[in-house]
Amino acid sequence: MARRSDHSREQLYTLALGAAERIVEADGLHRLTARNVADAIGYSPGTLYNVFENLDDLILHLNAHTLDLLFETLSQAPVTGAPDRDIDTLLDGYLEFLLGHPGLWAALFEYVRPDGAGLPDWYQLKIARVLGLLEAALAPLFGKAETDQLTHAARVLWAGLHGIYALEAGGKLDVVGNDTFRDMAKTLTRTFLAGLRHGAREAGHE
Amino acid sequence: MARRSDHSREQLYTLALGAAERIVEADGLHRLTARNVADAIGYSPGTLYNVFENLDDLILHLNAHTLDLLFETLSQAPVTGAPDRDIDTLLDGYLEFLLGHPGLWAALFEYVRPDGAGLPDWYQLKIARVLGLLEAALAPLFGKAETDQLTHAARVLWAGLHGIYALEAGGKLDVVGNDTFRDMAKTLTRTFLAGLRHGAREAGHE
C-alpha cells in the first residue's frame, strides 16, 4: 500500500526535524534512529529517505537549524564597540542558549562526519555567520589592515569555548560545582582579551 | 565447544586492546565493534565479555592507555622554569603525539559516556596527571597561595587546546591550509600566557 500524501515534502521535512529535535533533547543523539523518527511522525522508515539522503543528512540539517537558532539569539545582542562588554554579552547569550538546549548543543559537536567528508558550504556559511558576530565584537582591538589576525583570533576564541563545553559536558575534567563551565569560559575570554591587548600580537605586526 | 585457554585473562586483555588500537587507528572509532575485535584476535564475541564489562568499558580502557602514552611522552620534556619555553615544549610534544596517533586521539574525545555516567576515578587520575604537567609549567606565573587559580588556568588552557583540535579535526572550522591547527594552538597559548601576566588576574587577588 502507499501514496498517502497527507503531507507535502516540506511538511515532512519540518515534521521530521521537529521529531528529531525532541528525541535528541530528551534522550540524546544516540537515540536518534531512522525508525524512531519515522514512528514519531507516523510514517515508515523508508519515507525519510525520500526527504533526506540518509540519517547523517538528517542530523546535518538538525545541526544547521541549531546554528540558525544560535545566530538569531546572538545577533539580537547590541554592539557597543567596547570589546570586553560586547564579548561578555555574547558569552552570556551563548551560555544561555546552550544551557537551554543542552541536547541540541551536544549533538552539534558530538556528530562526526562519516569518512573524512567535510561539511558542505551551506553549512560552513552558518558557522561563519556566528563567527562574524565574534569578529565584530573583537574588531576594535585590531587595526584595519589586520583582518586576518581578527578572524584568526575569533576562531581561536570560539574553538576554545567549545573545548571547555565539550570537556565539561563529557565529564572529562574532574570538575566540582555547577557553575564551573561559566567560570572557565569567563577566564578564557578575559585572559584572552587581556593577552590580545598586551604584547602577544607583536609577531603579527609588520 | 569451549575451554581453549590459549591465553590468560591478562593476555586476552592486551590482545584485545592491541586489536582495538589497530582498528581505531586504521578505520576510526565507528568501526570498532565487538565482532571486529573478536575476529581480529581469533575469539568469539562472547569472550570479550569475560574480560570487559561491555564495549564501552573496552573503549574506556583504550582511551586510558592513550592518556598513559601521552603522559609518558610529555613527562620526558625538561622543565626549565620559564613558562613560555616550557609551555612551548609541552605544546610541541602534544602536537607531535596527536598527529602521530590521530585515530586514538580522536577516539579519546569522540567517545561519549552512556547516559550521564561520569568517568571512573582511576580514569580521572590519568587526566589529572597530564594536567599536572601543564600546571608545573604555568606555576611560576602564580603565587604560592594561588594554587586554585593555577589549576583553573591549566584546565582552561587544556580545554581550549582540545577545542581547537576538535573543531579542526571535525572540519568544523572552514579552515584552509595544513598547519592551521598548530597556528591556532600557538595563538591560544601565547595570548593566554600574555593575558595571565597582564591584568586579567586582578579579580583573583585578595
Added chain:
DNA sequence: ACCTGAACACCGTTCAAGT
C-alpha cells in the same frame, strides 16, 4: 572455568510491490 555460537532485540538502508 572458560569459551562458543546461536539467539534476541535492535540498527541503516534498499527496493519490489502496491495505490
Added chain:
DNA sequence: ACCTGAACACCGTTCAAGT
C-alpha cells in the same frame, strides 16, 4: 509519484550448551 514493509547485512549483549 509517493509510501510501505519486508529484506539484507549488520549491531551489542546474553546465555545454554559444551569441554
